[in-house]
Amino acid sequence: MTSLAHQLKRLALPQSDPNLLTRREVASLLFDPKDAATMDRSTFYALGCTGLEELLGIEPAFLEFQDTLFSAASLTLERSVQSREVNDKLDAGVSLFLTRLCPYFLLKPAHKCIEWLLHRYVPVGGCTQVTWSL
Known part of the structure; x- marks a missing residue:
């Protein structure tokens, strides 16, 4: 591979990878891969939004995540093109959400929310790259 080809490969955006459109299995908490x-x-x-609404009926403190992690804008957010600062802020938001979710973890609404977080905020490479902590 030439040096230029190697550089172009490194610059390719993950969301433009054709393999993402034809994945046979996807990590999931609720569904068969x-x-x-x-x-x-x-x-x-x-x-995820349904789960959040159900959680809000139990604990209103989850309202702060409605305009961030569960906002309509999160549908089109591409982490791979965001700055490190933005990604660090997203990771901090997810960590805070998961920390607050701990007492409700066995409830179905919590699982719905986690499913959304998994599909939206976990890097394409998989869970091994995530540095969220509780």
């Missing part, structure tokens, strides 16, 4: 691969982002978003 093969079934999850057939679902689109808006399906997971609707599921």
Whole structure:
């Protein structure tokens, strides 16, 4: 591979990778990996928002995440083109959400929210790259 080809490969955006459009399995908490691969982002978003609404009925403190992690803008956010500062802020928001979610972790609404976070905020390479902590 030439030096130029190598540089272009490193600059390629992950969301433009054709392999992402034909994944056979996708990590999921609620669904079989093969079934999850057939679902689109808006399906997971609707599921996550439903879970958040259900959690708000139990604990109003989750309201602060409605305009960030569960906002309509999060549907089109591409982490790979964001600055490190933006990604660090997203990671901090996810960590805070997960920390607050701990007492409710066994509830179905919590699982719905986690499913959205998994599909929206986990890097394309998988869970091993995530540095969220509780």
